[in-house]
Amino acid sequence: MTTIYEVAKKARTTSGTVSRALNNKGYVAEETKRKIERVAKRLNYTPHFLARSLRTKKTDIIAVIIPNIANPIYPEIIRGIQDKAHELGYQVLISNSDALPEREIELLTIFSQKRVDGIFLGTGEGAENKKIREKIKKLSEAGIKLVVGGFIKDKLPTDSLSIDNFQGAYEVTKHLLNLGHNKIGFISGPKNARVAQERQKGYRAALLNHNILYHDGLVAYGNFQQESGYTLGKDFLQREKAPSAIFAANDVMAIGVILAAEELGRRIPEEVAIAGFDDITWASIIRPRLTTVSQPKYEVGSLAAEMLIQRINEENNRTFQRIILKPKVVIRESTLNQEKK
Amino acid sequence: MTTIYEVAKKARTTSGTVSRALNNKGYVAEETKRKIERVAKRLNYTPHFLARSLRTKKTDIIAVIIPNIANPIYPEIIRGIQDKAHELGYQVLISNSDALPEREIELLTIFSQKRVDGIFLGTGEGAENKKIREKIKKLSEAGIKLVVGGFIKDKLPTDSLSIDNFQGAYEVTKHLLNLGHNKIGFISGPKNARVAQERQKGYRAALLNHNILYHDGLVAYGNFQQESGYTLGKDFLQREKAPSAIFAANDVMAIGVILAAEELGRRIPEEVAIAGFDDITWASIIRPRLTTVSQPKYEVGSLAAEMLIQRINEENNRTFQRIILKPKVVIRESTLNQEKK
DNA sequence: GAAATTTGAACAACCGATTTTACAATTATG
DNA sequence: CATAATTGTAAAATCGGTTGTTCAAATTTC
Numbered sequence: 195m196t197t198i199y200e201v202a203k204k205a206r207t208t209s210g211t212v213s214r215a216l217n218n219k220g221y222v223a224e225e226t227k228r229k230i231e232r233v234a235k236r237l238n239y240t241p242h243f244l245a246r247s248l249r250t251k252k253t254d255i256i257a258v259i260i261p262n263i264a265n266p267i268y269p270e271i272i273r274g275i276q277d278k279a280h281e282l283g284y285q286v287l288i289s290n291s292d293a294l295p296e297r298e299i300e301l302l303t304i305f306s307q308k309r310v311d312g313i314f315l316g317t318g319e320g321a322e323n324k325k326i327r328e329k330i331k332k333l334s335e336a337g338i339k340l341v342v343g344g345f346i347k348d349k350l351p352t353d354s355l356s357i358d359n360f361q362g363a364y365e366v367t368k369h370l371l372n373l374g375h376n377k378i379g380f381i382s383g384p385k386n387a388r389v390a391q392e393r394q395k396g397y398r399a400a401l402l403n404h405n406i407l408y409h410d411g412l413v414a415y416g417n418f419q420q421e422s423g424y425t426l427g428k429d430f431l432q433r434e435k436a437p438s439a440i441f442a443a444n445d446v447m448a449i450g451v452i453l454a455a456e457e458l459g460r461r462i463p464e465e466v467a468i469a470g471f472d473d474i475t476w477a478s479i480i481r482p483r484l485t486t487v488s489q490p491k492y493e494v495g496s497l498a499a500e501m502l503i504q505r506i507n508e509e510n511n512r513t514f515q516r517i518i519l520k521p522k523v524v525i526r527e528s529t530l531n532q533e534k535k
Numbered sequence: 536m537t538t539i540y541e542v543a544k545k546a547r548t549t550s551g552t553v554s555r556a557l558n559n560k561g562y563v564a565e566e567t568k569r570k571i572e573r574v575a576k577r578l579n580y581t582p583h584f585l586a587r588s589l590r591t592k593k594t595d596i597i598a599v600i601i602p603n604i605a606n607p608i609y610p611e612i613i614r615g616i617q618d619k620a621h622e623l624g625y626q627v628l629i630s631n632s633d634a635l636p637e638r639e640i641e642l643l644t645i646f647s648q649k650r651v652d653g654i655f656l657g658t659g660e661g662a663e664n665k666k667i668r669e670k671i672k673k674l675s676e677a678g679i680k681l682v683v684g685g686f687i688k689d690k691l692p693t694d695s696l697s698i699d700n701f702q703g704a705y706e707v708t709k710h711l712l713n714l715g716h717n718k719i720g721f722i723s724g725p726k727n728a729r730v731a732q733e734r735q736k737g738y739r740a741a742l743l744n745h746n747i748l749y750h751d752g753l754v755a756y757g758n759f760q761q762e763s764g765y766t767l768g769k770d771f772l773q774r775e776k777a778p779s780a781i782f783a784a785n786d787v788m789a790i791g792v793i794l795a796a797e798e799l800g801r802r803i804p805e806e807v808a809i810a811g812f813d814d815i816t817w818a819s820i821i822r823p824r825l826t827t828v829s830q831p832k833y834e835v836g837s838l839a840a841e842m843l844i845q846r847i848n849e850e851n852n853r854t855f856q857r858i859i860l861k862p863k864v865v866i867r868e869s870t871l872n873q874e875k876k
Numbered sequence: 877g878a879a880a881t882t883t884g885a886a887c888a889a890c891c892g893a894t895t896t897t898a899c900a901a902t903t904a905t906g
Numbered sequence: 907c908a909t910a911a912t913t914g915t916a917a918a919a920t921c922g923g924t925t926g927t928t929c930a931a932a933t934t935t936c
Contacts, residue, residue, distance in 0.1 A: 195677060195922095197921095197922055197923080198922065198923060198924095199922080199923095207885070207886085208885070208886055208887075209922085209923075209924085210885075210886070210887075210888090210924075210925075210926095211884085211885055211886075213923070213924055213925080214885090214924090214925090217924085219924090219925090220883095220884090220885095220925090221882085221883050221884050221885080222883095222884070222885085223883080223884060223885085226884080226885080240648050241648075241922080241923065241924095242589075242650070242921085242922045242923060243648050243649050243650050243923095244585050244588050244589040244594070244650055244921085244922080244923085245589055245891090245921070245922035245923035245924085246922080246923055246924075247585050247891095247923090248583075248585040248586055248589055248890095248891050248892070248893090248921090248922085248923075248924095249890075249891050249922090249923055249924045249925080250891090250923090250924070251891080253585070255628070255649075257626075262614070263604075263610045263613055263614050263617070264610045264611050264614045266607070266610075268610070269604045269605045269607075269609070269610050270605050272604055272629075273603070273604050273605045273631065276604070276629070276630065276631060277631075280630065285598075285628050285630065285645065285646075285649065286628065286629060286630070287596070287626050287627065287628050287629075288613075288617070288627060288628075288629050289617065289621065289626065289627070290614065290617060290618075304626065305626075307581050307582075307584050308584050308596075308626065309583070309584050309585055336536060449820060453820070456822075476817050476820070479790060479794070479817070479821065480820065480821065480822075481797075481822055538891095538892060538893080539892065539893060539894095540892080540893095548915070548916080549915070549916050549917075550892085550893075550894085551894080551895075551896090551915075551916070551917080551918090552914085552915055552916075554893070554894055554895080555894090555895090555915090558894085560894090560895090561895090561913095561914090562912085562913050562914050562915085563913095563914070563915085564913080564914060564915090567914080567915085582892080582893065582894095583891085583892050583893060584893095585891085585892080585893085586891070586892030586893035586894085586921090587892080587893050587894075588893090588921095589891090589892080589893075589894090589920095589921050589922070589923090590892085590893055590894045590895080590920075590921050591893085591894070591921090592921080877936105878935105878936095879934105879935085879936085880933100880934080880935070880936090881932100881933075881934065881935080882931100882932080882933065882934080883930105883931080883932070883933080884929105884930090884931080884932090885928105885929095885930090885931105886927105886928085886929090886930100887926105887927085887928080887929100888925100888926090888927080888928100889924105889925085889926080889927090890923100890924085890925080890926095891922105891923090891924085891925105892921105893920105893921090894919105894920080894921085895918100895919085895920075895921105896917105896918085896919070896920090897916105897917085897918075897919090898915105898916090898917080898918095899914105899915090899916090899917100900913100900914085900915085900916100901912100901913080901914075901915100902911100902912075902913070902914090903910100903911080903912070903913085904909100904910080904911070904912080905908105905909080905910070905911085906907105906908095906909085906910095
């Protein structure tokens with residue numbers, strides 16, 4: 195690999211001048227500059243990234259921490275992040291936390307040591323966790339910018355971005371209530387997962403608003419995986435007084451419920467209505483098509499990357515931004531058989 | 536951030552000794568070492584990644600180039616790569632090439648400048664492309680290790696890893712032929728995509744082996760996206776002499792075909808049998824369940840990462856490895872209605 | 877035309893580690 | 907006991923850039 199010194203030597207000048215010439219900084223005579231450029235090209239010179247970063251304290255790398263790339267809502271979000279990041283000259287490191295706080299902290303540590311310019315933390319338990327809050331503070335002191343996504347917590351000392359989980363859940367539940375269901379099972383996520391909690395609150399609020407008693411027995415806790423939707427859904431459906439509708443905290447589990455219902459020979463939505471959350475691609479491919487809450491995943495990713503990089507490229511820290519996107523309920527056949535109408 | 540010099544000062548020694556103490560290299564007296572460790576801990580010292588990498592010429596970062604993370608075969612492969620990489624102490628940069636050779640080259644360049652230790656290139660056109668072959672050579676000279684995945688080309692100057700696309704396609708096609716189908720439509724990928732070409736060859740060979748004439752009119756070229764499977768499938772099915780079976784070069788397109796068939800009211804598999812390739816998660820969730828060719832995606836990713844990192848950690852270059860995994864045909868309801876039996 | 881300003885480029889310091897070298901202090905060997 | 911081998915540590919070089927300083931030369935200003 196050719197170094198800046200070899201270029202300088204061939205161009206009969208010094209490294210400083212070569213650096214200035216190639217970076218268009220300071221005074222360099224036209225002629226000198228052209229010569230340096232010619233030599234650099236001939237020797238196929240490219241600056242050494244590490245050496246440069248060491249000096250400039252910029253790596254042009256951002257890191258992304260999400261629970262699990264294999265969960266179908268993430269690839270699209272990631273793609274949004276990547277496209278925006280690449281457009282702005284950044285590369286993207288991606289890691290999975292499996293939503294474990296310890297793992298999140300470990301990754302935050304690794305990334306800050308690697309001197310990435312910024313980190314997007316897609317939540318698990320997220321900043322609800324004390325240790326994570328501390329970590330966030332440290333990162334901020336180390337000059338590493340952070341954007342947290344997936345839920346909102348007041349006074350979070352970073353930029354954040356999320357859809358309104360409460361509102362989305364509230365509205366689907368209301369949709370189910372309006373259809374006449376008054377016994378609605380809810381399949382939540384892990385108990386410490388903020389998003390699941392928010393969605394559960396939305397579910398609860400909608401019931402209350404309809405003067406229906408919230409009942410613990412109608413709430414089951416899954417893990418956002420299909421298998422748990424299947425198991426818990428089957429359990430609901432086999433009860434003596436089975437709920438007439440089941441709302442799962444994400445689409446993947448809702449699809450598990452659909453499979454369970456199918457296996458038990460229950461007609462959807464006649465015998466049991468099913469709704470999910472996220473609007474993953476497969477929600478509209480599975481039969482019956484799944485009623486769900488839609489969030490613009492690609493755009494969320496793109497926006498998150500933009501926020502992060504904007505934050506990186508400013509020196510005087512603005513106050514933290516907190517963006518809450520409006521979710522949209524998409525009604526499909528799993529709750530409302532439109533053929534019938 | 537504390538530097539090694541501050542630690543040295545507090546421990547009343549010099550940076551060299553601190554370095555040796557913390558890295559267990561060379562002679563350091565037990566007492567000195569303990570003292571240094573204590574001070575380092577107290578000052579919360581962590582070595583500066585860039586400075587260290589600059590000197591050691593190792594970044595502990597590998598890069599992954601794939602066509603598109605949003606394509607459902609990749610998240611699982613990626614997860615396999617990440618898990619293995621993290622286990623071995625590496626972080627993973629991920630970028631999408633959209634299977635464009637120019638983009639692949641651009642990314643290879645960026646990553647080599649970023650001084651990643653190794654790159655996994657998931658193929659589009661891949662090393663078939665002249666410029667990419669040249670690029671690979673340059674990388675190799677620059678000491679960046681490479682593993683290419685997704686197809687096999689003889690005498691490729693790198694390690695490579697792939698399933699036997701030909702064989703997989705051959706076997707599904709044979710399965711269809713054995714069911715009595717003698718007019719089988721094939722939906723291929725983009726013309727320059729190696730994997731699609733290989734699968735097409737397998738399809739062709741199976742026909743030949745069954746003494747059935749290969750007919751250009753029965754081959755359509757899609758882009759691996761669902762939409763193209765839908766469109767081309769619909770086109771096939773609406774022909775006067777529609778094929779009785781359709782084999783798509785990947786599951787996503789096959790699912791498009793299923794949707795097309797459903798829309799046209801054709802019964803699967805009675806009126807049209809449908810098969811895909813990849814065995815993505817959704818292949819067994821969609822109804823009818825999709826017959827397809829399975830490849831162990833997570834394990835492929837894990838193995839690829841292992842190969843790459845093994846290659847990184849050896850100095851004397853072994854001869855290149857070429858691993859070809861056996862695919863497995865999974866027969867489901869989209870070709871064979873098992874209830875009927 | 878002298879003084880002030882601008883331009884150009886060499887030199888050296890710096891980023892923060894690792895590694896080599898040199899040398900002093902111990903310990904082992906014959 | 908003298909010499910050789912081993913241990914321990916400070917000092918300096920190195921990785922490959924960027925940036926600040928310095929000073930000479932060219933240009934502008936009064």
